[in-house]
Amino acid sequence: MATPLYVGIDLGTTNSTAAAFDGEKLTLIRNAQGANLTPSVVRIDARGAVTVGDRARRLIDSDPQNTRSEFKRLMGTSQALEFAAAKLSKKPEELAAEVLKSLRKDVEQQLGVAPTCAVISVPALFELPQSAATSEAARLAGFSRVELIQEPVASALAAGWSANDEGSWLVYDLGGGTFDVSLLETRDGLLRVVGHDGDNFLGGRDFDQAIVDEVLAELLRTQGVDIRRADPRHATALRKLKRAVEEAKIELSRTDELPLLVPGAFETDNGPVDVDVVLTRARVEAACAPLVQRSINVCLRLLAAHGLEPSQLGKVVLVGGPTAMPFLRSQVQAALGAPFATDLDPMTLVAQGAALYAASSGLDGRPAASSAQPAPSGRKVWLQYPAMSSDLSPHVVGRLVEGDSGPKPALVRLVRADGGWSSPDSPLSAEGAFVLSVELVPRKPNTFRLEGMGADGKPVPLAPASFTIVQGLTLSDPPLSRSIGVALANNAVRVYFERGAPLPARRTFRQRTVEAVAKGSTGNVLRIPIVQGELEWAHLCRLVGALEIRGDQLKASLPADAEVELTLELDRGGRLSARALVPALGQVFEQVAQLQVPDATPESLQEGLTAARERLSMLRSSAFRRGAPGVVASLSQADQALAEIERDVEAARGGDADAGQKARRGLLDLDAQLEQAEAGLRWPELEETVREELAVASSWVAQFGSPAEQTLLDEAMKACERARAGRQQVELQRHLRSVRKLGNAAFYRHPSAWEWQFDSASSRVSEASDVSKAEELVQRGRRALEQQRREELRHVVEQLWRLLPEDAQERRLAHDSGVR
Amino acid sequence: MSLSEKDVFARLKENAFHVLGLRPSCTRMEVEREGQKLLAMLELGLSEAAHYDTPVGRMPRTAELVRASMATLRDPTTRLQHALWAQLPPGTPAAQVPAKEEPASWPEAPVRLGWRRPG
Incomplete structure (x- = not known):
């Protein structure tokens, strides 16, 4: 195969798709049935034979014990899925691997080459363990290298590839199980993801479920039959009903009403019960309206976070099967106003974008033997160039490989294969390197010959002799969808990477241990929890992994207040690795434990549900007492969320693991929502705090700040005012932190700043974890103070702070963090 | 040295314009082009790209820093902040002297500024 093979895969909840790009044109891969979409369904029969796709999907109703679907929603959890006949249990990533294997085979059949690497799309709001599981699935499917791309970025890339519009636009991606929305901007051919938002547990499936609930409510109303999702007896019938509803939903986009008849659907104590109802378009729309509104709210929230009005959007790109619903389209159109991009296929856009991304990452899927240039001969050169670029004149940088024998060129030149352009002859630097700018033909793959000449002017063959750059879009480094940091023992979060940080990224900070870890003890563990989320408190963020250092791994005991240098690293697809260096012991720890979505047992869910219900009721009475109508209104949203979680917990009791995970996430979101409501009750106090702190910071910065700091403070104050006017608590607190930092910097320039801090810290000496050491420090501090040694006083205060205790309750909330 | x-x-030292060796007036495409060139040079270990000049001296340049700088300059808000600092004349830190007349002591200030909980 002479042309490159860039493969992109959309591994969907309901369907999966593959596309290939050869540098010029995109090709959709067809499966054995000739379709572009392969249902993400796997069946394993009694003999252990695996069937994937449409053939498996046809058996999902009649043989649910051996056929599994929607496992994408369980990726990253420890939930194993049983195949009764084969007596096998498979992890979600193993089932995803079967789907990927099938797609890989389809590529081979259509294009003659089984790709060795590919780009796979994942939802933007996938948690880290879910991304890790996707990579594992690719490995199991036989891909030696894989990169992940966030689905909305992939859609944007495909949409941007086929359009020349400049400006801001929105990708509204409603898949089977997840909803993503991204705000993008194209300018000068550079595609930038400005930001994204979404709901990891809102998808077409939830629309179907809403209609099923509506049908069950009618059964109760008309026949007095109460079918509960918690009853395992009804699991099969419910699946059958859901399938019927799914088909009816599609039909109803063309007609106003439709009978839904499932004879003998449910077995009850009083005999079989038929489902015989008339579904009208109006009823279906009413059932789905809250879900559509939920998606629109996410879009509006994203726009507001970036200071945009819907009217400023150039267009909206719809992605995903459920976006075919006319009702959804009209609601989204009415709320956002911008026109839809109509010439794009919502079902295959993500796979096409993933293939384009493979090209921009230079991820050629041809196996080494077939992709290699014909027997490389000549002096070896390392080349660096963008595989795809929006720039018409990008740079190509090269360097002779050291240690390679053969004649060395004195000059190099690049010649475009069409003969339309060539670079000037460029002498090699002392390091044997060159930097040349090339000229590209727009929207084409541009192949360049690399020519070398010796000092005598004779040609010197170089390897590689040629390379290709595709002129198209440049995708800026994908941004991180949620901030990532370390939970500290005081339940605060030390943010390592802010939301929006470009990936890949790496950051190191120094933390300190809260207490000693004895050498040799297995029960004694230093735990460093890694969390993901935007809220200030660790317990409101998602725990995505933890680095644990056990006593039996230590060369020597680790004292309290020991330094730990923690490095977190994220690759382009958002995969996380962590590394802790303990300088005192010269030991490095890299084992990230618990990189798994937590289990969601019905018991733990019920416990969470009860607590949330109590908290909601207390908040409501408190809101009424204080006369806070805004908070009361926000609590009614919490009410709806609670009802939904209750339904999911019930389904989890009936054996639906996916609903259990959804309930777990829902509870976490509800917790954050209640926290916000509680903060809403404290809004007047927050406003007062902001007023005071702005005054304090202004005073310090005016006295001790630089003009640049004064300008930054002015900006931060304006941002605070905007957030205050819009009653955006999280934003307000974020800007307030900037104000504090600026005030802080200026404050410490005051000659007495450390003296005041010393007074405050020494008054708490009796609480110190090591009182005698703390008293000694206080004596040292007093001497330093008398002798006006400010630098030493500062060191003393910093050491004193580290001896002061963290609250045990806060530490427990902070996922048992052992660092500060 | 104070905080x-x-x-x-x-x-x-980590000003995005300094890292990329660009002036605050540069275009967006120049940011991309220069960033791409520097990343390529760093990947090949070329000494020419290994350092950059700032008003406070030469600093080592890394691929992470180049990527972060490109992202900073793509966003109009963060670009503005960096443009502000890129225009500061060298030697500014030395000019940070406390005011001669000390304001009255304010023991509550640290708490108000949110450093520590009240003792």
Whole structure:
């Protein structure tokens, strides 16, 4: 195969798709049935034979014990899925691997080459363990290298590839199980993801479920039959009903009403019960309206976070099967106003974008033997160039490989294969390197010959002799969808990477241990929890992994207040690795434990549900007492969320693991929502705090700040005012932190700043974890103070702070963090 | 060195314009082009790209820093902040002297500024 093979895969909840790009044109891969979409369904029969796709999907109703679907929603959890006949249990990533294997085979059949690497799309709001599981699935499917791309970025890339519009636009991606929305901007051919938002547990499936609930409510109303999702007896019938509803939903986009008849659907104590109802378009729309509104709210929230009005959007790109619903389209159109991009296929856009991304990452899927240039001969050169670029004149940088024998060129030149352009002859630097700018033909793959000449002017063959750059879009480094940091023992979060940080990224900070870890003890563990989320408190963020250092791994005991240098690293697809260096012991720890979505047992869910219900009721009475109508209104949203979680917990009791995970996430979101409501009750106090702190910071910065700091403070104050006017608590607190930092910097320039801090810290000496050491420090501090040694006083205060205790309750909330 | 000086130092030494060797007036395409060139040069270990000049001295350049700088300059808000610092004349940190007349002591200030919980 002479042309490159860039493969992109959309591994969907309901369907999966593959596309290939050869540098010029995109090709959709067809499966054995000739379709572009392969249902993400796997069946394993009694003999252990695996069937994937449409053939498996046809058996999902009649043989649910051996056929599994929607496992994408369980990726990253420890939930194993049983195949009764084969007596096998498979992890979600193993089932995803079967789907990927099938797609890989389809590529081979259509294009003659089984790709060795590919780009796979994942939802933007996938948690880290879910991304890790996707990579594992690719490995199991036989891909030696894989990169992940966030689905909305992939859609944007495909949409941007086929359009020349400049400006801001929105990708509204409603898949089977997840909803993503991204705000993008194209300018000068550079595609930038400005930001994204979404709901990891809102998808077409939830629309179907809403209609099923509506049908069950009618059964109760008309026949007095109460079918509960918690009853395992009804699991099969419910699946059958859901399938019927799914088909009816599609039909109803063309007609106003439709009978839904499932004879003998449910077995009850009083005999079989038929489902015989008339579904009208109006009823279906009413059932789905809250879900559509939920998606629109996410879009509006994203726009507001970036200071945009819907009217400023150039267009909206719809992605995903459920976006075919006319009702959804009209609601989204009415709320956002911008026109839809109509010439794009919502079902295959993500796979096409993933293939384009493979090209921009230079991820050629041809196996080494077939992709290699014909027997490389000549002096070896390392080349660096963008595989795809929006720039018409990008740079190509090269360097002779050291240690390679053969004649060395004195000059190099690049010649475009069409003969339309060539670079000037460029002498090699002392390091044997060159930097040349090339000229590209727009929207084409541009192949360049690399020519070398010796000092005598004779040609010197170089390897590689040629390379290709595709002129198209440049995708800026994908941004991180949620901030990532370390939970500290005081339940605060030390943010390592802010939301929006470009990936890949790496950051190191120094933390300190809260207490000693004895050498040799297995029960004694230093735990460093890694969390993901935007809220200030660790317990409101998602725990995505933890680095644990056990006593039996230590060369020597680790004292309290020991330094730990923690490095977190994220690759382009958002995969996380962590590394802790303990300088005192010269030991490095890299084992990230618990990189798994937590289990969601019905018991733990019920416990969470009860607590949330109590908290909601207390908040409501408190809101009424204080006369806070805004908070009361926000609590009614919490009410709806609670009802939904209750339904999911019930389904989890009936054996639906996916609903259990959804309930777990829902509870976490509800917790954050209640926290916000509680903060809403404290809004007047927050406003007062902001007023005071702005005054304090202004005073310090005016006295001790630089003009640049004064300008930054002015900006931060304006941002605070905007957030205050819009009653955006999280934003307000974020800007307030900037104000504090600026005030802080200026404050410490005051000659007495450390003296005041010393007074405050020494008054708490009796609480110190090591009182005698703390008293000694206080004596040292007093001497330093008398002798006006400010630098030493500062060191003393910093050491004193580290001896002061963290609250045990806060530490427990902070996922048992052992660092500060 | 006081915390604030450290802060000023950090702002100058990691200024995105300095890292990329560009002027605050550069275009967006220049940011991309220069960033791509520097990343390629760093990947090949070329000494020419290994350092960059700032008002506070030469600093080592890394691929992470180049990527972060490109992202900073793509976003109009963060670009503005960096443009502000890129225009500061060298030697600014030394000019940070406390005012001669000390304001009255304010023991509550640290708490108000949110450093520590009240003791």
